[in-house]
Amino acid sequence: MVAVFNKELLSWYLITLKLKETVEAGIPALQQTPTSTRSLKLLEQPHQQQHQHQQQQEQSESLQILINDGRENANEVSNPPEDEWVISIREKLEQAHQDDAAGSWAKLCVYRIPHCLREGDDKAYVPQIVSLGPYHHSRRRLRKMDEHKWRSLHQILKRTHHDVKLYLNSIKELEEKARSCYEGSVTLSSNEFVEMMVLDGCFVLELFRGVAEGFKQLGYSRNDPVFAMRGFMHSIQRDMIMLENQLPLFILDRLLGLQIGEPDQRGLVAKFALRFFDPLMPTDEPLGKNDRNRLESSLGYATTFDPLSDQGGLHCLDVFRRSLLRTGPQPSPRIWIKRWSHAARVADKRRQQLIHCVTELRESGIKFKKRKTDRFWDVKFKNGILRIPRLLIHDGTKSLFLNLIAFEQCHLDCSNDITSYVIFMDNLINSPEDVGYLHYCGIIEHWLGSDSEVADLFNRLCQEVVFDINDSYLSRLSEQVNRYYNHKWNAWRASLKHNYFNNPWAIISFVAAVVLLLLTSAQTFYGVYGYYRP
Structure with missing residues (x-):
């Protein structure tokens, strides 16, 4: 028996066999007819012709059926059944229903950087030394830090006399909650995920406590390659503040609670985190011995977040951002501005323009002065004077601002205050001359190579950022500045001062010219009068 796999060939084969049987069945009938009975056959010829005509019709119908079957089989081979296509679509819809029913979107807080923000500056979002969490867990060049993570876990177990099962079992209870904090599906198995959370979390806590209490007190050598106050620590801090490199705060709270014997404690990790990331603050007033309680004392104002309490805080980046904005909500924009607001606008030079640049504002008579406060975003404007707090720019400022902006863009329950400030400064700075004047006024202090690098930094921070200028806390201030800028008398007065009162010699010349003009006028008057x- 020969197996036939092609249905089309099988159909034509059956048709050929049927034709052959029909031809062979007709030939013997003609050969077996004798001459003597030819007359009888002539009498029966009409009846036989009718019978043969019926047989031919039946054969043609059977051949047509076989041909149609062959064509249908050929179509089935070329085009798959429609039912399979519909079934695949229904399976995809069912998977979408399951993803939507999971309800994990509400807990999402650690996001992947969107590609539109990542373009052109991937290094600012990707850790270079240490990886935390699942997003960069498998990167080969970051595995060198794993041995130091294991050393930190060993040191904790040695110092607390705990069994590692205590930490593994405790974090196992929080596994599902921790997985829902990350965007997309985490491919790690249950044991791998729990091991990663324990290992990374203990490493972070050792760094936090080492900076706050001293690494020597924790049992590390003074010349330890990682757990020591070296210049290497700044690079680690910059990696640990990145959005894709975050651990849920409740994981760190649980691990620290197990170490100190209070598993349900809250707020202590946030306090350690603020002390650890204080060198990244965009101000030039780091915490000293006399200023260690500066943050706690400043919380006497109306605040939306207390980093020392058990409320708020998703991860270390969120804690750091909330501490920057710790003086409470900002004034809302005016109603007439909101009337023209749209749901969302892509920030470009036509739509994110809050105010004019420094050079243009100076020409309209607006003065710039440094405001004495550690809240870098607290800008004030009154009587033609724009007071801006001091801003310190170093090699980690760009990555810090980019990750803060990305978090504000991704997280729904998050204001856009950092984005508003950065866009405000981007509007002020269009050239190195603008940076130079702000530096002259004491507003900007930077450790970069030149003023042009600072100008380029601000001009690139908010590219492709979704931002509505009418939802900015600086919209009212910008409207006041623009009103002052559009007043022609202010521009004329500023032009007079700039052209004739910009230095002592120009003032002396102007006064001499005025005196000479007055004397000439008096002489003319007395001549005519006499x-x-x-």
């Missing part, structure tokens, strides 16, 4: 009244 002529008519001698």
Whole structure:
């Protein structure tokens, strides 16, 4: 028996066999007819012709059926059944229903950087030394830090006399909650995920406590390659503040609680985190011995977040951002501005323009002065004077601002205050001359190579950022500045001062010209007066 796999060939084969049987069945009938009975056959010829005509019709119908079957089989081979296509679509819809029913979107807080923000500066979002969490867990060049993570876990177990099962079992209870904090599906198995959370979390806590209490007190050598106050620590801090490199705060709270014997404690990790990331603050007032309680004392104002309490805080980046904005909600924009607001606008030079640049504002008579406060975003404007707090720019400022902006873009329950400030400064700075003048006023202090690098930094921070200027806390201030800028008398007065009162010699020349003009006018008056009244 020969197996036939092609249905089309099988159909044509059956048709050929049927034709052959029909031909062979007709030939013997003609050969077996004798001459003597030819006359009888002539009498029966009408009846036989009718019978043969019926047989031919039946054969043609059977051949047509076989041909149609062959064509249908050929179509089935070329086009799959429609039912399979519909079934696949229904399976995809069912998977979408399961993803939507999971309800994990509400707990999402550690996001992947969108590609539109990542373009052109991937290094600012990707850790270079240490990886935390699942997003960069498998990177080969970051595995060198794993041995130091194991050393930190060993040191904790040695110092607390705990069994590692205590930490593994405790974090196992929080596994599902921790997985829902990350965007997309985490491919790690249950044991791998729990091991990663324990290992990374203990490493982070050792760094936090080492900076706050001293690494020597924790049992590390003074010349330890990682757990020591070296210049290497700044690079670790910059990696640990990145959005894709975050651990849920409740995981760190649980691990620290197990170490100190209070598994349900809250707020202590946030306090350690603020002390650890204080060198990244965009101000030039780091915490000293006399200023260690500066944050706690400043919380006497109306605040939306207390980093020392058990409320708020998703991860270390969120804690750091909330500490920057710790003086409470900002004034809402005016109603007439909101009337023209749209749901979302892509920030470009036509739509994110809050105010004019420094050079143009100076030409309209607006002055710039440094405001004495550690809250870098607290800008004030009154009587033609724009007071801006001091801003310190170093090699980690760009990555810090980019990750803060990305978090504000991704997280729903998050204001856009950092984005508003950065766009405000981007509007002020269009050239190195603008940076130079702000530096002259004491507003900007930077450790970069030149003023042009600072200008380029601000001009690139908010590319492709979704931002509505009418939802900015600086919209009212910008409207006041623009009103002052559009007043022509202010521009004329500023032009007069700039052209004739910009230095002492120009002032002396102007005064001499005025005196000479007055004397000439007096001489002319007395000459004319004496002529008519001698």
